[in-house]
Amino acid sequence: MEKTIVVLPGDGIGPEVTREAVRLLETVGERFGHTFHFAYAKLGGVAIDETGTPLPEETLKACLESDAVLLGAVGGPKWDRLPGPQRPEAGLLALRKALGVFANLRPITVYPPLASASTLKPEVVDGVDFVIVRELTGGLYFGPKERRKGDHGIEVSDTLVYSEQEIERILRLAFELARQRRGHLTSVDKANVLESSRVWREIAERLAPEYPDVQLTHLLVDNAAMQLVKNPRQFDVIVTENMFGDILSDEAAMITGSIGLLPSASLGSGGPGLYEPIHGSAPDIAGKGLANPLATFASVAMMLDYGFGLGAEAEAVRQAIARTLAEGWRTADIAAGGPALSTEQMGETVRNAL
């Protein structure tokens, strides 16, 4: 198989972790007989510094022509004072929209050797294994925004907008995923307050009979925020709108104790997917060789799986990560004060485990 991957190293620790991810992909290619071509492009703060815009034309063009996009991380204090549409994050949002990756999949799993790093009791996090499916190209993130002078000073608004089609396609994707897993789908909304949530719930109810093998449950978002803390093991697949998904998926990730290790895949219909670790750009440790590349490696596994249909290769990467951790190898963030590998050493260890 031959594939072209656009790498967007981005800001902070992004360049370090994507460098190791590229090496890992090269090793996968050698071992399984595939050729991966890498093209590099700029996104985020680094793009602002060089071109004045967080998503340059040529970056977008390269991504659209690729088979998959691998992103490190974007953002940092340096660009925090810029007006909204000129920030690094705006580049990421524009890229998501342009690629049409409406479904953000975040598997929430616990790596047993790291479970004790969770602030939750071991008996609560043990065996947690669910996926959050977050709608990624609609809602409050992309609706009209307005700021104007009114009678009481500034009047400001953001708009949470969804079309039936947008809601239906994300729900269908989640139903399909639940069907391939344990058959339980939790749809999270705020139907007792939001009209958009009521439409969301109606559509979920309308689709449910088409997936008789999936058990659909509705949960209000405030209750979901509680249930994630109370009993995260109850979940299989959670589906929710963009902003709720942003909040709940970070909460859920923190619960595992493995947050530095969790990947994500953003998928559309047909075009290239966007794969990135869920951690941020960590400007405080950037350039020091301290960053943990495992979340990016796990994102590579998702790329192999969802992007290229290479299930065996994906599984090999996941097992190499698990074995490395089981053998006790750690980067500083998860070493709990013990001995730690550098980013590069961790990359090498996982490649050797492959």
Add this chain to the structure above:
Amino acid sequence: MEKTIVVLPGDGIGPEVTREAVRLLETVGERFGHTFHFAYAKLGGVAIDETGTPLPEETLKACLESDAVLLGAVGGPKWDRLPGPQRPEAGLLALRKALGVFANLRPITVYPPLASASTLKPEVVDGVDFVIVRELTGGLYFGPKERRKGDHGIEVSDTLVYSEQEIERILRLAFELARQRRGHLTSVDKANVLESSRVWREIAERLAPEYPDVQLTHLLVDNAAMQLVKNPRQFDVIVTENMFGDILSDEAAMITGSIGLLPSASLGSGGPGLYEPIHGSAPDIAGKGLANPLATFASVAMMLDYGFGLGAEAEAVRQAIARTLAEGWRTADIAAGGPALSTEQMGETVRNAL
């Protein structure tokens, strides 16, 4: 002192817990020489059943003329299929708006004898003590909602609207509260995406110099959802907009292990406040004498404190609750399978401890 309190028992376990709260207030009145007059009115499902509307005119009138409003809980499966504006929750939202109670205060504290009930490790929850100040009468809850037929089926929107004045008054209240506590204010927003959050942040920055004794920190809402799990002890006062506050305050409450015991106060400028437990109407145990009245008692303490300026009386109620728990008395929800008091017995025990 003479005060008129409107009691809204509401639905589910609401009538049981407010009945005990009224008895408690009577005992406080006797012990400290105050006269509390109680007027009863209907809100929520019970009002729908009797009058066809969740907030009848006479209920609103009684509340507006009172010195404070005590609410049990509203809602239940019976009314879940009604259209949005006819639901029990709509009555509560309309009441908040009509009373102008723009600030919802939720103290998040851990009762030491119950700390082990948390799913978080004891060393993480031990000593947690902060207050969430949630904006309560603006944002997505009250902005224009629209549902219409578009090119891709239904198009639906909710609008997150704030005026400068609304943001300023809630931030000022939070700054004042932080000043009376440990002097640390965390303002939670999503300034990297939402225009309303950027205005929120600008106003917070503009006000900060007026409160030099308060240390202001900004936190993105997704990060806040993580930090609450990672290290809840870092917080003193958190201030945020309506929907974020709904989600984060429930998450925070669950973290303590004391969720069934946590109170809330909704305050405006001058008019009567609204005091209610943060737990729901628990229809599954309604009418069985199993409900825990302690969250409603703690809400009574907030009423005495914030509503009537009766600090000593409030403290007496809080201490009676703490003593009762320290002596080992429990209702079923917190008994962990051990012996449990009924709602009425728990009420009596706390009154005796007073």
